[in-house]
Amino acid sequence: MSCRSKICFISFFFLALFSFFCLLLGLYFCNSGLCCFVDWHICTLMTVDVVMTFLFDYMSLLFMSFVLFISSMVIFYTHDYMMGDIYIVRFVLLVLLFVLSMMLLIISPNMISILLGWDGLGLVSYLLVIYYQNFKSYSAGMLTVLSNRLGDVAFLVSIAWMLNYGSWNYVFYVDLLLVSLESQFISFLMIFAAMTKSAQIPFSSWLPAAMAAPTPVSALVHSSTLVTAGVYLMIRFNSLISVTGFSFYLLFIGGITMFMSGLGANFEFDLKKIIALSTLSQLGLMMSILSMGYYNLAFFHLLTHALFKALLFMCAGVIIHNMGDCQDIRYMGSLLDYMPLTSVCFCVSNLALCGMPFLAGFYSKDMILEISCFSVLNFISFLFYFISTGLTVCYTSRLISFTMFGSICMSSSSSSNDDSWHMLRGMFFMVLASVFGGSILSWLIFPIPYMICLPIYLKMLTLLVSLLGGLLGYFFSFYSYKDSLLSSFFVLPSFFSGSMWFMPYISTRGVSFSFLSSGGNLISSFDHGWCELFGGQGSYYYFKLFSSVIQSLQLNLVKAYLLAFIVFFLFFMII
Template identity: 50%
Template structure:
């Protein structure tokens, strides 16, 4: 009963908070209102450290998103983690994770923002290693060390803003824009956001973080950890005025979209396919932000979070029912035995693909039409539209192999979606996945936002989606026929391993340092380092301690000898 009380108290508190924040965000949008609260925590000489809370419609809407999804995740965990002995500890860690995200959302001060930013990294490490096995430990260490790069960048930004006189970056914006400070801070903030949102070359940790429990994946990969980088860039959007750095961010986001879309088409792990889908959508958000559409990137962040959390919950229930098998080759025909989960999975996948009148359509279609009216070259144009087609391709592959295909599981099985706690927790996200896109588009765009395009450009998005369906059928036919040549197998290995990014940025760097340390140990450390280092210092300190001990024994002979020696030195120095 104690575990149940922890779950339900957290659920009621977070859900009521989300309803309140939604009402406040609507009020702030309609009234065009901003509230700034500043509390000076302490002051040392002329340096003050204030706690700044900034509330506008963006922060309140994001706060609603985080609390609503976390309440559904905790409700879902009450059944998913039922057999876990430490369910209360798991709930407390999730609440601590949400608290770190809330501190990040409302902070204008870089110091308090760092506390939330670093709290996300530390608690995510604890959640990734929750299932204590070597794979989880490796994944958790990779996640923590990759995010540590972003923490160091924020720290360097804090050190650099000492030159300005305050860590409130919005109040001193006009002062920093006229100096070189803004460019340096922009580099630090951009690198921090790239590490947290897993952009190339920091993409290796996001699929590895799938070692966490599925409720954690639903929370982390939808609205909290990976979206913190996008939200940070939206807050610092006035700093982004240097064209070279913006183009670098745009190039990295385009590569991330393309790489994640290709890798998802050859992945066989159900959770990793959804994780790579998250990576592709993060690249889309970063790309449209670097083109100057910060509100549109935030709009897609909100809509994406709802159907991606629903997608993870459906995947978790399927994995739970299939004896913890995550290989989609073992699945097939699940929709016949789990119709409610199949319905939720289909809706979330269609929203991900941009099906008209679902949540993802309103943001993704607007992003692609903004690409059509923007001044970009053909390479980036290809990356964005082809990656959108790849989204439809791997979504169709996932649905066919898991829900619609031939049943490939054991002859003795027990598949059912009569776990009503999990199904009810999906219900709220299902409603939001259908209604949130239209509601937000009417709310945050009060004036009519119309793009005038030719008929060919208007139909291009539809052609890309249909092309993704055709490409998915080709990939499935290759998979079913098994007609793979050596060149295709080499290409599949290259794509399956995420363009060897983990080998270069993680394993290659670690192996190089470890091999260097082994050689250093063999060549240099043959006992001399100990004799000249630690043991030598220990022996010398021991001798000095013995001398001091003998002096302090109150021996009259030693005392008179030291006194005469000191007197002699004093007389000689005077003469």
């Protein structure tokens, strides 16, 4: 066994072992209702104790278990996917640093230690996005890191504001913050930081751009780590959101993010970007239900979504790997005949995403939709929930129709098969988790089941919207703008919806043409212009001129003295 294989298998073994250990502890803590704080005394500096505090409850332990389990499967999957990469050891180490940063964020009740994990996620995600050294990766990495830095600034300001309470252990001050005037400001900063990290509108453009990273990284980032960090932070600050007046705005932002991403995925042909937009839709769903005060439901959907979304990206990676790095779904077709095992895993993950009964996504999504019917919602938010659900089934059925059952569009020399056993074994465990994980989690997190009594038309509304969305997506798979008489009418709406409502252009070209170009003009006219004229370069020019005049006077030339006399005489005559 080579050194690279040993590192992959050792990382896989220890991550899986720690995941099982955290799962057992999480089950024990969930059953007994325990919450444990661990203080680690690092050192004493000038009578000041430097202490690191860790928070262990059922929420942090279960989330850690899921992150470690998905990370172990991703590293096991990486052994075959990144086999041709000579820097696979560096890649595995970056993934382990990424997981370590997420662990630090999950178990920290202290704002400073959360910032270490928060910034660690931002830094390592930038390194992973630019892993393939090309212009597209550099642009995507810069957009990702700059978008996340906006939230980091809000996080730093909230840390400075929390200093007024004498400590950064926010869990001890949440109840105190509820009755203070500062809670409004701190809540706004936390929501802003979570919006940038979880890519809510208007910070959504970096999430599809981050698809420039390798597919194993996408499977990890979009399921349980980077994009879910903002949702997890909001779950910890849930009491602040429900009391302050920002819950309505968070509900609206989450709803419009759901709708925008679901609509955009129906006009996209890049396989990884379709799955990225579905992640964005589910993040909007989590944020919206969290804003209504149901943080347990948001956490439940966070865990179930992590299972089937990681599987979905792993299946997409196998398909792209066998298609010669082609990501356009129009070139795929009849993969069910060539890759039956991968196709079954792909369909299971897609059905779980749609909320197929008795799969992982059904238990969380159906409960969220019924709770939204039961809660006090305005009509716009109600439409956002159910139209976004229909759009999810729509782009999923369109994706399955293009890839699994379409016509054969690959080259005749293509060798698509299911021979990558390391990838298939990793996907097999994820399939089991996607099938049984939702029911098991529902029994653990909700030991007393919800009793939601609704009229028959509201009970059947979810099923009706899903069936209509699936039928519409099936018809969309046969739709071509070139063959349509209404092609001139559909070009602009499809371009608007497919480009995420022009947010990538605003985030890149808009910023560069407005702020950066005005900054360039300011530098050329002020820093390189007036400041240079009256600053260093101007002083240098005038001192050089005066020194040359003085030096010419020191040569004892009669002409120089006469010239100076004439100049001074004319000067005094003018005065």
